[in-house]
Amino acid sequence: MSSKQFFRKDLLHPRYWLTWFGLAILWLWVQLPYPVLLKMGDVIGRASMRFLKRRVSIARQNLKLCFPHYSDEQIDKLVKQNFSSLGMGLIETGMAWFWSDARVRKWFDVSGLEHITAACDKGKGVLAIGVHFMSLELGGRVMGLCRPMMAMYRPHNNKAMEYVQTRGRSRSNKAMIDRRNLKGMVKALKSGEAVWFAPDQDYGPKGSSFAPFFAVPQAATTNGTYTIARLAKPALLTIVLYRKSDGSGYQLVIGAEMDDYPIDDEQAAAEYMNRKIEHEIMRAPEQYLWLHRRFKTRPPGAPKLYTV
Structure with a gap:
């Protein structure tokens, strides 16, 4: 479990100099006014399509699989909007790590805060289900300003990035829990903590069930x-x-407590959670991480859905 990060001298090793240079540029970048950042994110994201052709192909395939009723024109429009959102997501990472609390507060509204307050007041833990929107990094910072919590994450391989990432994420939250640390997560919840968890990606066949996700009848869904x-x-x-x-x-947006979650049926629980995730994605489908190969894991004997 990671919370307060202390700077170590080994982070000044030459192997990290390029990382520090990039982070310094990002810090300077996000000092610009928000409307300027928004326009820059759009330009950078759309320009990146020329260099991320494999990701463009994955995003297009995901959208076709999930929304087969969409025309080619609608799919192309969503792909372009998705990459525009990707460009802004990079900038939002810098905003989340480097903006002051006062500046972050100026740019968001919140609804449903009473739901997590009521759940926490019961004296039991709260498992906050999130989805991988491009603004995910900023979302953690914003939620922490409303109610500090913990979050599951994957530690970064680059020690300098791990230091900055964890320090930035802990500015308004309590701690980060390695996603492999199930015991630590359960302990935090049992002690009454609120913990963020995103079950919307393909984590492989181990510990997964196949459940419908949009128009895909069998999507690997983590249990x-x-x-x-x-x-x-x-x-x-x-x-x-x-x-x-x-x-x-x-x-x-903070939803009401799920009082009808099928706690005694693993398959029904996977299907239930996918429906909840679909609902959240449709709030802003162009901002979702369609670049991830969500349907990479297939049932035995089923054909592959990606050619890249």
Whole structure:
């Protein structure tokens, strides 16, 4: 479990100089006014399509699989919007790590704060279900300003990036928990903590069930939510941050507690959670991480869905 980070002299090793240079550029970059950053994110994201052709192909395939009723024109439009959101996501990472609390507060509204307050007031842990929107990094910072919590994450291989990432994420939150540390997560929940967890990606066949996701009838869906729910008995609710379409900032939405989660049926639980995730994605589908090969894992004998 990582919380307060202390700077170590070994982080000044020449192997990290390029990392520090890039982070310094990002720090300078995010000092610009938000409307300027928004325009820059759009330009950078769309330009990146020329160099990320494999990711363009993956995003297009994901959208075709999930929304087969969309025309080619609609798919192409969503792909371009998705890469525009990707460019802004890079900038939002710098905003999350380097902006002051006061500046972050200026750019978001929140609805449903009473839901997590009520759940925490019951004295039990809260498992906050999130999705991988491009603004995910900023979402953690914003949620922490409303109610500090913990979050599952994958430690960075670069020690300098790990230091800055964890320090930035802990500015308004309590701690980060390695996603492989199930015991630590359950312990935190049992002690009454709120912990963020995103079960919306393909984590491979181990510990997964195949459940419908949009128009894909069998998508590998982690059973992590089900396992944690049975072990820790937390309240479950959704938390997402999405970018407002009018450029006026962000909306943090906290859902009501899920009082109908099928705690005794693993398959039904996977299907239930995918429906919840679909609902959250449709708040701003162009901002979701369609670049991830969500349907890489297939049932035995099923054809592959990607050619790249």
